[in-house]
Amino acid sequence: MDWKAIANGPWLWVCAFISVAIGLYQSAYFLKKAVFILKNHANYTDKDIIKVVRGAVITAFGPIVAEIFVMIALVVTISPAFAFQREGIGVGSVFYELLMVENAATAIGETFGGEDFSIMGFAMVLLVANVSCIGWPLGAAFFTRKLGTIRDKISGGDISFLGVISICATLGVFGFYAAQRLIKGGGLMASVIGGMILAMFFFKLADWIHMPRLKEWALGLAMFGGMIIGKLVAG
Template identity: 35%
Template sequence: MSDYLQVANDPMLWLMAAPGIGIVALQAVLFSKKAFNAGQYADLSRSEAWKAFKVGAISAIGPALAVFIVMLGMMSVVGAPITWMRLAMIGSAPTELTGATMGAQAMGVEFGGPNYGITEFSASVWTMALNGVGWLLFTGLFAHRLTGIRDRISKGDDRLTVEIGGAAMLGAFAYLVGGHLIAGGGRLIAAVISGLAMIALVYISKRMPKLLEYNLGIAMIIGMIAGVLFT
């Protein structure tokens, strides 16, 4: 079926995707409210909480741009409704694109190729959906137990808890960046340049404190531009 995009962009799919997006939006509002309410337990004033929220929103601009670019490519193949729903729920553009590609390959065709039709489109959608089920199940079944595990490891030492959290974040980000460093090319350039830009911005922020909250977003944008120019 060569005109499968008529199905992929059908209004019914928009209606089917909307509830999932609504739940994500509701969760964002509820989590934000809980975060603001929890600020009092961390001795954060309302203004400090808003400043932290602003820093997080600005820092999200860089990753959001990367997702937006991949989103445009996915929309041309799997349609706008499914792309909108998957990236809103998972937020990892490379993961969703890989899932869609693997679904097409399982059917023996190239993702977005001449033989990619309604059946292959369905396989891509199912692969993306099933790939995300594991994350959601683990979060729902075990997320509430992680606090107890953390407390057992740290044995109630607040300083150790902070160190464990910091080490976990460093490990996670090192893992994410490591793949780009190994890949080389534009990805390597983007990672290195954004890292150097972040170092420079930290020093500049000592003289211009108001710049501090924009550092991460600016560094990401600089890295992406450098990677594109190199490629």
């Protein structure tokens, strides 16, 4: 049985579209709810909402293009349908997927991308990649209601401290990911530092020149600038 032919079959596209449809419905529903509440209970206008959406669109562009480039590995070695099934909705990070694919192939004694990769290896990849990440959506289903309580316990119900928590949590998360690349030096370090300085510059510039619209572009410009600096330094 040619595993590549099976992996490219319409059945896997059907599976992909089912999970993508659920994920898109969820996002569209939350988006609609949030816009409705903001417009009806917080005096937001369509113009205000469009500004927010535009900022998100500009920021999302770079990471999505990057994801497409990295997912080429999945498309080529497994199949386009598999790449879409895993990347559309599910877990998403291509780096995680590649790790799981490698784990699955190793577990059955085959080599991902190698001559010995068989239909059994493909079956393992489907199972391990999907089941290993099922804790995220299941956890969201059963524990999201509890997260507010945990956060309130940490903050003691103090709204201004909630802002501090958010800033500290974001700095902690991105401090970790930035530090991981900083200590490697070279182009990676340059792209982190470049992105950081450019983001700070563009956000400040928006305030200095009284041009709030620049903030919609700030992160997008900073990430492209940081990327180019990193690549130029690496040569």
